[in-house]
Amino acid sequence: MTATTDPHIRDYSLTGTDTARAKATGLANAEWYHTDVPRKVMKDLMQRRDGPAIRDTAIWFAVLGLSAWGGIAFWGTWGAVPFWLIYGVMYGSACDSRWHECGHGTAFRTGWMNDVVYQIASFMVVRNPVTWRWSHARHHTDTIIVGRDPEIACMRPPNVFRLLMAYAGVIDMAESIRGIARQAGGTLTDGEKDYIPESERPKAILVARVHMAIYAATLALALATWSWIPLMLIGGPRIYGAWHMLMTGLIQHCGLAENVTDHRLNSRTVYMNPVSRWIYWNMNYHVEHHMFPMVPYHALPRLHEVLKHDLPAANPSIWDAYREAIPAVLRQAREPDYYIRKPLPATAQPYKMDTVNV
């Protein structure tokens, strides 16, 4: 679908022209569409449990430990490669979903368990746990609202080279480290100040210093032992193991609408294989997650069954999602106002179009 307004140069900063535009048009802090779900059903879906996340976290740490052991034990031989491939994905990709779900506080029922895993996963994914908590809150308030959402991965017109390079993990890692280093030096950007309350800023700087100290110690150990192994274990997996995080994460919103207040227009649900779903902690049910973020990851498949009469058809596979998203993103390079508008089933309520600026 093409836009109904004049194309304009988008300003994705949080303090620019599109920020003012979003506020003026009612897109900031707007009321979003929600499918009607009976209270008793929703209450049941929202229930928290420790069991699934304890099980998954135990498996996660066990696989991390075993694969690290194998990578070190077979270091210098081809036998080490599969171990590092597994370790890389467990560290550099699974950390993202653990960061995400524990940041919402929905993975475990017990609060401190969410907090502990959130801190560990934040370090692994190279995100400041303070700044990103607030950034992600804004992402949920103003999902893919230009000038408001700090987590828009696919900007328009897209930088296709950069999107491709994302899979190598290098650019994102370099920018993440640069950001943490800047924060450790005591500087927050105007964008960060826009969504982080003043009372939280000293915490953000302190935790950035802790993260940088660990990276410095890792680097020092690598130099002292003249070995790559410390870097393969800490930090490095965020580069060589991030591909799965990017493969699943980039299809959450790419090619879909900006500046709408209906998650069915700007988010994508994709059926995935069980392994990817485990690594991704069911965030493939992304429309469902955005519409009802208090539903824990283990209940998202059930939530999908409750909502699907009101949602566009899910993409049947990761491959299918890319077949849909790639042409759209390439077209957005020529026509930045283009986006995919999926048909709704006959049982669905119409798209909410009262507050849009597509």
Place this chain on the structure above:
Amino acid sequence: MSDPVWTDVCDLDEIDEEDVMRFDHDGRTFAIYRAPDGTPFATDGLCSHEHVHLAGGLVMDDTIECPKHNGRFNYRTGAALRAPVCVNLATYPARIADGRIEILI
């Protein structure tokens, strides 16, 4: 501002134990809770972080979790417990009278 008065909300059984309901009155909005033991409580209806009705959230023991950003409050005291909420909620006395919940507002 006039003195607070006990205001009728609903039948006791309209709110399950360990659940919450929205109550709009005189241009204001409130969240009415029943604790796991059935005791009623009342707070402001909107999250102090952003404009979200807490009645869509989850009651767990003594806490209410905002449905939008998962911030948490103790609904007995109004205390903000978990980011992104930082500002406490106002609370209001609540009671059961003749099988109905009333709040003092």
